[in-house]
Amino acid sequence: MDLKTIQDHPAFRQLARERACLGVGMSMVMAAAYFAYILTIAFRPRLLGHPLWHGTVISWGVLIGVGLIALGFVLTAAYVRRANSRFDQLGQLLLEDLQ
Secondary structure, three states: OOHHHHHHOHHHHHHHHHHHHHHHHHHHHHHHHHHHHHHHHHHOHHHHHOEOOOOOOOEHHHHHHHHHHHHHHHHHHHHHHHHHHHHHHHHHHHHHHHO
């Protein structure tokens, strides 16, 4: 079995395509959210400097920053769930077909 045989297999092509699409999509979501946050800090810092409610020292910027970190965890969990289900199925199908 050589590399060309594996690369030409339909299950491998589907696995590679699905992984790439999911990875690029999730990366774009995270990058867009992060850059929106950074651009808001750069150009409209007062929006993020407002306190959550009267009398607190915690601002909206802190809450949104924590939300960005949580978004990273959620996207990672979604990717792992997809990898452990669909991607593992395609990998197993590929192994069975190539043996």
